[in-house]
Amino acid sequence: MIAVVDYGRGNLFSIARSLAHVGATFAVTRDAAEISTADGVILPGVGAFADAMAALESRDLVAVLRDVAAAGRPMLGICLGMQLFFSRSQEFGETRGLDIIAGEVRKLPLKNGGMRVPNVGWRKLDKVRPDPLLEILERDPMFYFVHSFVAFPDDGGGIVASLPINGVDATVMVRRGPVAGCQFHPEKSGLAGLQLLARFAAMSGAQSGATRAA
Amino acid sequence: MIPLRLISRLDIKGPNVVKGVRLEGLRVVGNPRDLARRYYEQGIDEIIYMDIVASLYGRNNILSVVAEAAEDIFVPLTVGGGMRQVEDIRAALRQGADKVAINTAAIANPGFLSEAAQAFGSQCIVVSIEAKKHGEGQWEALTDNGREVTGKDAVDWAEEAESLGAGEILVTSVDQEGTRKGFDMALLAAIHDRVGIPVIASGGAGTAEHTRAVWEAGCADAVACASVLHYGDYSVPELKRCVHDAGFEVRQ
Numbered sequence: 057m058i059a060v061v062d063y064g065r066g067n068l069f070s071i072a073r074s075l076a077h078v079g080a081t082f083a084v085t086r087d088a089a090e091i092s093t094a095d096g097v098i099l100p101g102v103g104a105f106a107d108a109m110a111a112l113e114s115r116d117l118v119a120v121l122r123d124v125a126a127a128g129r130p131m132l133g134i135c136l137g138m139q140l141f142f143s144r145s146q147e148f149g150e151t152r153g154l155d156i157i158a159g160e161v162r163k164l165p166l167k168n169g170g171m172r173v174p175n176v177g178w179r180k181l182d183k184v185r186p187d188p189l190l191e192i193l194e195r196d197p198m199f200y201f202v203h204s205f206v207a208f209p210d211d212g213g214g215i216v217a218s219l220p221i222n223g224v225d226a227t228v229m230v231r232r233g234p235v236a237g238c239q240f241h242p243e244k245s246g247l248a249g250l251q252l253l254a255r256f257a258a259m260s261g262a263q264s265g266a267t268r269a270a
Numbered sequence: 271m272i273p274l275r276l277i278s279r280l281d282i283k284g285p286n287v288v289k290g291v292r293l294e295g296l297r298v299v300g301n302p303r304d305l306a307r308r309y310y311e312q313g314i315d316e317i318i319y320m321d322i323v324a325s326l327y328g329r330n331n332i333l334s335v336v337a338e339a340a341e342d343i344f345v346p347l348t349v350g351g352g353m354r355q356v357e358d359i360r361a362a363l364r365q366g367a368d369k370v371a372i373n374t375a376a377i378a379n380p381g382f383l384s385e386a387a388q389a390f391g392s393q394c395i396v397v398s399i400e401a402k403k404h405g406e407g408q409w410e411a412l413t414d415n416g417r418e419v420t421g422k423d424a425v426d427w428a429e430e431a432e433s434l435g436a437g438e439i440l441v442t443s444v445d446q447e448g449t450r451k452g453f454d455m456a457l458l459a460a461i462h463d464r465v466g467i468p469v470i471a472s473g474g475a476g477t478a479e480h481t482r483a484v485w486e487a488g489c490a491d492a493v494a495c496a497s498v499l500h501y502g503d504y505s506v507p508e509l510k511r512c513v514h515d516a517g518f519e520v521r522q
Contacts, residue, residue, distance in 0.1 A: 070366055074344060166466065176437070177273065177275040178273050202394075202437075241368075243344060244345055246521075
């Protein structure tokens with residue numbers, strides 16, 4: 057069973073629908089015990105970093121999420137959920153994150169005549185390294201992005217894929233052991249996104265098998 | 271150049287998808303469920319639902335339409351029409367919308383835009399501008415689906431909306447809307463040059479070449495189509511192929 061963390065800041069409906077579509081067993085929950093014992097955890101998120109951290113803190117979920125990561129169970133952070141895995145963010149002043157992955161979240165650089173920010177639309181991943189979440193995907197899939205901030209891992213380690221945006225290689229997929237994050241929205245990325253979520257469900261052993269895969 | 275983002279725009283009145291010409295003379299063209307499903311299966315990149323009578327009647331009947339779509343359509347959904355307060359936005363997002371489009375309430379109270387962007391993030395706030403030409407290089411922003419004049423310059427308003435926290439601008443040319451005679455390229459270029467956030471072209475798509483022309487000119491970051499798809503003149507892959515054949519990236 058996958059726990060989709062409900063802290064009032066994510067597009068839970070779409071993630072739940074996507075998981076149901078690929079036959080994953082899941083629960084949308086804010087219950088610490090349920091999250092702690094889940095086979096896999098998805099941390100969604102849209103909106104502002106500081107507000108999201110405050111929401112996790114007020115629900116006493118910060119330590120719970122760190123413990124899940126330490127215990128080695130599969131985790132997937134989506135969009136702001138991925139950013140929350142990092143040490144800190146510079147959005148509206150410095151805010152501490154979950155600090156599961158060392159690094160910082162910063163605003164995308166602006167450039168005259170360059171890519172617009174927010175970065176909105178479908179993009180192919182760049183400089184892709186092998187990752188179990190991408191294993192069964194079609195060649196060069198596109199995913200849907202909508203974001204103004206992006207994570208920079210401290211040592212450049214754990215980067216699975218990036219996007220060249222206005223002179224920087226923005227990290228758009230990351231992995232540290234069982235913890236993965238994607239800046240794009242798999243739940244809004246058509247078939248490719250559903251396949252990625254199906255892979256996460258399989259890695260978590262949370263596939264009912266009763267319903268069809270993506 | 272970023273890949274083409276092709277959006278199908280569904281104007282909703284009651285239970286139906288409707289289409290007019292210059293926002294008037296509305297005809298029923300299908301039901302929201304069937305059209306959205308068809309375009310999704312054909313590979314549409316995003317869907318905009320616009321409740322075109324919400325401002326007039328002061329109510330939102332579009333959310334059940336969106337909730338139904340969000341059940342099994344896995345591309346971004348934007349909802350507009352009658353977004354007057356933060357609670358309206360929250361309700362739309364809860365029903366499965368990813369973004370909301372705001373026009374009338376933002377012009378009446380620009381502070382509402384800041385409030386909305388702070389509450390939900392700029393990435394989910396699309397400002398919808400209905401622009402009507404009233405001179406060379408001059409366009410006025412209209413509200414209430416083209417029924418009310420505002421005296422606001424559309425290009426200035428786009429810049430103001432960006433500064434207030436809008437994440438994207440949906441630009442609808444009232445003069446071209448429903449005519450299938452092509453986009454108002456000068457309007458798009460004027461707004462695209464003025465703002466740094468993505469611009470969505472809307473109003474006038476009648477052929478695949480119209481979409482390609484926007485991409486070649488680089489005067490928008492996404493293209494919204496309605497009649498050209500609703501009346502079956504072109505399918506989504508046909509529109510994309512034309513842009514792809516001109517050397518641009520499209521999502522298959």
